[in-house]
Amino acid sequence: MVLKDTNNVMKKAVLLAKSLEGDWSARMKIALNNVYIDHYLSQPLTREVIEKLLLKGMSFRRIKKHYNVGMQEISSLLAK
Template sequence: MVLKDTNFVMKKAVSLAKNLEGNWSVRMKMALNEVYIDHYLSQPLTKEVIEKLLLKGISFRRIKKHFKVGMDEISSLLAK
């Protein structure tokens, strides 16, 4: 991510966190995770994107449904 992307992500996360209830730090963490997931899902399917999504807690099933690929395609990307 470049600085422009980071600024956009933070603006989006703050506005999302303001709509949630509870402790600010918890709301901000949840909002940042959601915005990062949306950002990575908008990227083309690569090994790095899959790894980042898995680190953020996204399931293989959600990745398969979003990118409309099979498990064999995901496995082949991760094996490289």
């Protein structure tokens, strides 16, 4: 990510966090995870994208459903 992308992510996360209720740090953490996941889902399917999505807590099932691929394709990308 470049600086411009980071600024856009933070702007979106702050807007989302303001709409949630509760502790600010918890709201911001949830909002940042959601915005990062949306950002990575807009990119083509690569090993790096899959690893980053898994680190953010996204499941294999949701990745498969979003990209319309099978588990074998995801496993072959991760095995490389």
